[in-house]
Structures are given as structure tokens and as C-alpha cells.
Amino acid sequence: MNRSIAAHYSAGKLGISFELFPPKTADGDETLLAHVRELVRFQPGYITCTYGAGGSTRDRTLEIVRRVKKQFQIPIASHLTCVGSTVDQLRRFLADAEQHGVDYVVALRGDPPRGELAFQAVEGGLRYANELVQLIRSEFPQFGIAVAGYPETHREAASPQADLENLKRKLDAGGQVVLTQLFYNNDDFLRFRDRCQAIGIRAPIVPGILPVTNLAQIQKITALCGAKLPTDFVEQLSRNADSDWQFQVGIEFATRQVMQLVRSGIPGLHFYVLNKSQATAAVLNAVGIARAS
Numbered sequence: 001m002n003r004s005i006a007a008h009y010s011a012g013k014l015g016i017s018f019e020l021f022p023p024k025t026a027d028g029d030e031t032l033l034a035h036v037r038e039l040v041r042f043q044p045g046y047i048t049c050t051y052g053a054g055g056s057t058r059d060r061t062l063e064i065v066r067r068v069k070k071q072f073q074i075p076i077a078s079h080l081t082c083v084g085s086t087v088d089q090l091r092r093f094l095a096d097a098e099q100h101g102v103d104y105v106v107a108l109r110g111d112p113p114r115g116e117l118a119f120q121a122v123e124g125g126l127r128y129a130n131e132l133v134q135l136i137r138s139e140f141p142q143f144g145i146a147v148a149g150y151p152e153t154h155r156e157a158a159s160p161q162a163d164l165e166n167l168k169r170k171l172d173a174g175g176q177v178v179l180t181q182l183f184y185n186n187d188d189f190l191r192f193r194d195r196c197q198a199i200g201i202r203a204p205i206v207p208g209i210l211p212v213t214n215l216a217q218i219q220k221i222t223a224l225c226g227a228k229l230p231t232d233f234v235e236q237l238s239r240n241a242d243s244d245w246q247f248q249v250g251i252e253f254a255t256r257q258v259m260q261l262v263r264s265g266i267p268g269l270h271f272y273v274l275n276k277s278q279a280t281a282a283v284l285n286a287v288g289i290a291r292a293s
């Protein structure tokens with residue numbers, strides 16, 4: 001049975017998803033699960049867990065999604081990248097993911113390993129995410145598939161148009177939903193969505209939201225992923241180093257951002273929660289997304 005991840009984005013209801021990463025320690029798992037308990041009260045359609053560079057978190061990713069599913073009875077997605085893996089290793093991961101109850105795969109190429117400038121496929125491996133989508137669709141058709149999209153254009157793309165054509169290739173290969181890179185200028189997202197529609201992309205395009213809680217942390221994250229931080233937002237955050245103050249400024253920004261996106265008719269929201277519940281919960285409460293008691 002193919003579990004379509006697109007079914008979470010039906011008209012009239014905002015599909016919510018949360019992205020976690022595997023904690024480094026077992027103690028961290030318990031803390032994470034306590035945060036997930038708070039987040040599931042917002043009735044997300046599914047929860048995802050990232051896959052570390054070069055497969056470094058392979059088993060931990062599966063362990064986290066297994067525990068989240070077991071404890072909260074909620075559909076789960078494992079991320080998977082092509083980095084450092086042969087096709088046989090990718091097949092083994094997908095077979096293990098099936099055993100762990102994974103419903104969906106977020107199919108990615110991944111970034112070049114630290115210290116390397118360009119992505120190099122290993123011998124017997126894959127070069128681009130569309131090839132991974134193809135592998136999943138043909139050999140593991142039971143998984144729903146999400147792919148990554150870039151409102152500000154992926155930093156290695158030859159041009160914005162080439163990047164869009166790549167996105168379309170991933171969807172034509174079997175991707176069902178686009179989860180976007182985090183961004184802080186809604187106009188970038190809205191333009192990207194228009195351009196996707198213009199080249200015939202019909203899959204739900206779900207904005208990726210990371211509520212800022214700390215300036216230094218978000219500057220590190222955006223330096224890695226290439227997303228731009230608006231100058232006036234940075235100025236506002238820099239005015240006071242107090243952590244409560246920065247949290248408040250970040251929540252107010254994310255609330256305005258999400259409200260504007262909701263008014264523009266987005267199908268859902270994908271939150272990069274950074275393994276904590278407070279910021280995302282504050283934004284969802286502020287925009288009036290119902291929480292079960």
C-alpha cells in the first residue's frame with residue numbers, strides 16, 4: 001500500500017508537521033520525547049527526523065522515529081540522503097525503515113561532507129535526490145515521499161530555473177510533497193510558489209518555518225543552509241542579548257510570517273523545531289491553531 005504523504009494537505013485543513021533531529025545521547029531522547037508530547041497536542045499529520053551527514057545518524061534516526069510512532073501513534077517520516085552510501089546501503093536502510101514502521105521518506109541528496117566543496121557520489125551511489133526518489137518509487141512503493149524545495153534557490157544550482165526543473169524532476173519521479181528550506185522573507189516563498197505553478201508543479205508546497213529564539217544560533221544555521229535573514233530582523237534581535245527578549249522577538253516575527261502565509265493559502269506548515277516545543281507551540285497558539293487538551 002502506498003501511504004501518500006500528500007493526503008495530509010487536503011483543502012480546508014492546514015497540514016502540520018514537525019522536524020526533529022536525533023539527540024546525541026539517550027538522556028537527550030527522553031527530553032526530546034517530552035517536547036514531542038507537547039507538540040503532538042497540535043495534532044500534526046506527521047513527524048520527521050533528519051538523517052546526519054554521511055549516514056552518521058542512520059540507526060539513531062530510525063530509533064527516534066520508531067519511538068515517536070510507538071509512543072504517540074502518529075505517522076512518521078525518516079529523512080534519507082545519498083551521501084556516502086551505495087545503492088545497496090540505501091536499499092538496506094529503506095528495508096530497515098519499513099521494519100521500524102516508517103510511513104514516509106524525505107528523500108534528499110545531502111550536503112557534501114565537511115571539508116569538501118562539491119558533492120561526489122560514492123562508487124555505486126547516487127548523484128541527485130531525483131535518483132533516490134526513483135529508487136524508492138520503484139523498489140519501496142509503500143513509502144510516501146517528500147522532497148526538498150528552495151524558495152531562495154539551492155546554492156549549487158546553475159540558475160533558479162535549473163533548480164525548479166530539478167524540483168519538477170523529483171516530483172515527476174514520484175515525490176508527492178515539497179517541504180521547503182527555511183526562509184524569512186515570505187515574498188521569496190510566494191514568488192517560488194508562483195514559479196513552481198508556472199512550470200506545472202501541482203504537488204503541495206509546504207513552507208519550512210524555523211521560529212528564531214537566539215540570534216547567534218540562527219546565524220550559524222543560516223550560514224550553513226544559505227537562507228537570508230532580513231537586516232531589520234537581525235537589528236531588532238541584536239538590540240538585546242537577553243534570551244527571553246530574543247525569544248519574544250523571534251516568536252512575534254514567526255507569528256506574523258505564518259499568519260501572512262496562511263492568508264496566502266498555503267497547504268500546511270513544516271516546523272524546524274530544533275528538538276524543543278516552546279517556540280513552535282507559542283507560534284501555533286498565537287496564530288490560533290487548535291491544541292487538544
Ligand SMILES: Cc1cc2nc3c(=O)[nH]c(=O)nc-3n(C[C@H](O)[C@H](O)[C@H](O)COP(=O)(O)OP(=O)(O)OC[C@H]3O[C@@H](n4cnc5c(N)ncnc54)[C@H](O)[C@@H]3O)c2cc1C
Nearest residue numbers: 050051079108109110128129148154156157163166179181
Ligand atoms: C526539508 C529539508 C530537509 C532536509 N533534511 C536533511 C537531512 O535530514 N540530512 C541532511 O544531510 N540534509 C538535509 N537537508 C539539506 C539538503 O540535504 C541539502 O540542501 C542538499 O544540499 C541538497 O539536497 P536535495 O535533496 O535538495 O538535492 P538535489 O535535489 O539533488 O539538488 C542538489 C543540487 O543539484 C542540482 N541538481 C539536481 N539535479 C540535477 C541534475 N540532474 N543536473 C544538474 N544539477 C542538478 C539542484 O538544482 C541543486 O542545486 C534538508 C533540506 C530540506 C529543505
